[in-house]
Amino acid sequence: MARPLLTTQTEQEHSVQQKTVGLLVFVLRYDDLLAADSRILPPITREGAKYEVGRAPEVRPAALAGSTLLLPDPFVSRAHARLVRRRGADVLEDLGSKLGTFVNGERIEGPRALVDGDLLEIGHSLLVYRLVEPRVAVRLASLPQGIQHGPTRTLCPELASMSADLERIARTDQPVLLLAETGAGKEIAARFVHETSGRAGPFVAVDCGAIPDHLVEGELFGHRRGAFSGAVEERRGRIRSAEGGTVFLDELGNLPESAQASLLRVIQEREVTPVGGERAQKVDVRWIAATNEALFSEDSRFRADLRARLAGYVALLPPLRRRREDLGFLVADILGKTGLSSVSITKRAARALFFGELPGNIRELERALSSAAVLMGDGPIDVQHLSVVAARAASRASARAEGSAADAPPADPPTGEPQRSSSKRPTREAIEAALARTNRVQGEAARLLGVHERQLTRWMDAYGIPRAKKSSSEA
Numbered sequence: 001m002a003r004p005l006l007t008t009q010t011e012q013e014h015s016v017q018q019k020t021v022g023l024l025v026f027v028l029r030y031d032d033l034l035a036a037d038s039r040i041l042p043p044i045t046r047e048g049a050k051y052e053v054g055r056a057p058e059v060r061p062a063a064l065a066g067s068t069l070l071l072p073d074p075f076v077s078r079a080h081a082r083l084v085r086r087r088g089a090d091v092l093e094d095l096g097s098k099l100g101t102f103v104n105g106e107r108i109e110g111p112r113a114l115v116d117g118d119l120l121e122i123g124h125s126l127l128v129y130r131l132v133e134p135r136v137a138v139r140l141a142s143l144p145q146g147i148q149h150g151p152t153r154t155l156c157p158e159l160a161s162m163s164a165d166l167e168r169i170a171r172t173d174q175p176v177l178l179l180a181e182t183g184a185g186k187e188i189a190a191r192f193v194h195e196t197s198g199r200a201g202p203f204v205a206v207d208c209g210a211i212p213d214h215l216v217e218g219e220l221f222g223h224r225r226g227a228f229s230g231a232v233e234e235r236r237g238r239i240r241s242a243e244g245g246t247v248f249l250d251e252l253g254n255l256p257e258s259a260q261a262s263l264l265r266v267i268q269e270r271e272v273t274p275v276g277g278e279r280a281q282k283v284d285v286r287w288i289a290a291t292n293e294a295l296f297s298e299d300s301r302f303r304a305d306l307r308a309r310l311a312g313y314v315a316l317l318p319p320l321r322r323r324r325e326d327l328g329f330l331v332a333d334i335l336g337k338t339g340l341s342s343v344s345i346t347k348r349a350a351r352a353l354f355f356g357e358l359p360g361n362i363r364e365l366e367r368a369l370s371s372a373a374v375l376m377g378d379g380p381i382d383v384q385h386l387s388v389v390a391a392r393a394a395s396r397a398s399a400r401a402e403g404s405a406a407d408a409p410p411a412d413p414p415t416g417e418p419q420r421s422s423s424k425r426p427t428r429e430a431i432e433a434a435l436a437r438t439n440r441v442q443g444e445a446a447r448l449l450g451v452h453e454r455q456l457t458r459w460m461d462a463y464g465i466p467r468a469k470k471s472s473s474e475a
């Protein structure tokens with residue numbers, strides 16, 4: 001039969017997919033959140049090839065045995081589902097399993113072509129489907145347990161390649177600029193660069209948003225005794241304290257304009273003049289900066305020349321919702337710190353926590369799991385133990401009722417797009433809801449509301465809302 005000239009949308013999607021390879025990642029089992037046995041499964045690359053998904057006879061890491069993908073999960077049927085490569089797409093079918101096969105929380109009734117980022121539930125196992133370029137698939141499939149990224153491993157293709165780049169860049173003296181949403185792991189990445197750099201000096205973190213404007217220069221560059229009222233003794237300043245090591249400028253977007261000019265000189269000249277001092281002092285430091293602001297947008301107030309100096313290597317770290325394949329390692333890392341020997345989670349709670357947006361990223365996951373681990377008693381973690389999920393639902397409902405900006409979805413990582421900003425003052429309740437949602441961290445609340453932190457502070461002052469924490473490290 002002659003092929004129609006016009007292809008259907010599905011066929012067009014498939015032809016796009018042919019340039020990519022589908023990777024199935026076993027992420028975690030709801031019954032054992034401490035297992036940390038996430039792994040990338042061998043990809044199906046040949047047209048018509050298939051594998052069946054079934055229950056492993058014993059508890060062992062998920063693996064392909066012959067043409068069967070064996071999952072170490074008693075809730076998986078012996079012959080549960082089938083994955084077939086058909087016309088360039090990976091198609092998932094349920095094989096009449098007892099508990100069904102779910103994609104993004106919906107039970108599949110017929111064959112379902114998978115798309116990038118799909119979340120699969122088979123029994124009590126969570127898997128993520130990712131589409132990647134063939135050369136990335138080959139590399140990742142040869143490292144099924146992921147690559148090291150700071151304290152944990154990553155299976156996320158984008159982060160894995162960024163992490164490999166960061167490791168190479170770390171050994172040079174190139175400055176690194178980390179762009180990511182709040183709580184997405186910027187400081188973890190900065191420490192990773194410092195630790196792999198081989199630099200003998202310390203890692204000194206400076207939260208540029210947490211220091212009052214008039215003290216920033218003294219804090220960074222140090223000061224002579226008597227340089228200003230209150231300067232009762234001489235201070236080296238953070239930059240000189242990092243001699244031979246790394247200065248991590250966190251929340252760079254909040255650095256006051258006057259300090260931006262002075263910092264530019266320090267980076268260019270590699271010397272620091274303390275406030276009130278006359279002689280410049282040589283410094284040898286590596287610069288890493290991080291921000292969740294759109295520094296590259298045209299209307300950014302940030303100095304372009306300083307940005308250019310700090311942007312030796314720019315890493316756009318993915319938010320947690322774009323790296324759900326790492327949930328298994330992250331969850332095991334976070335819960336490992338609680339000292340518990342076993343932790344499980346109900347399907348309902350797992351969906352509420354792992355399938356949601358998580359605007360506070362890893363920090364939000366960390367807080368949610370740490371408090372759930374306390375509240376669950378003998379377990380498992382259920383929805384009522386996840387106060388963050390309930391708080392978000394309540395805040396959404398109240399924001400909807402107020403018609404306020406607090407209901408806005410989380411922003412994507414800074415891409416150079418101008419940020420949303422609103423000069424219209426939200427209601428007092430919307431501001432309170434944003435503060436409650438972010439555990440009263442002002443920077444994060446401002447981001448939720450789509451405004452600069454200073455704007456939020458002005459609104460809080462106008463309503464008489466007590467000042468909150470500038471950063472989460474004050475928690």
Ligand SMILES: Nc1ncnc2c1ncn2[C@@H]1O[C@H](COP(=O)(O)OP(=O)(O)OP(=O)(O)O)[C@@H](O)[C@H]1O
Nearest residue numbers: 152181182183184185186187188330333334362363
């Ligand atoms: N791989 C990991 N394992 C366990 N916890 C992690 C991991 N990565 C990050 N975290 C935790 O998540 C939280 C946020 O990480 P981090 O401070 O690096 O994010 P950030 O992007 O710098 O946040 P902010 O924007 O608020 O400065 C921290 O409490 C950190 O300990």
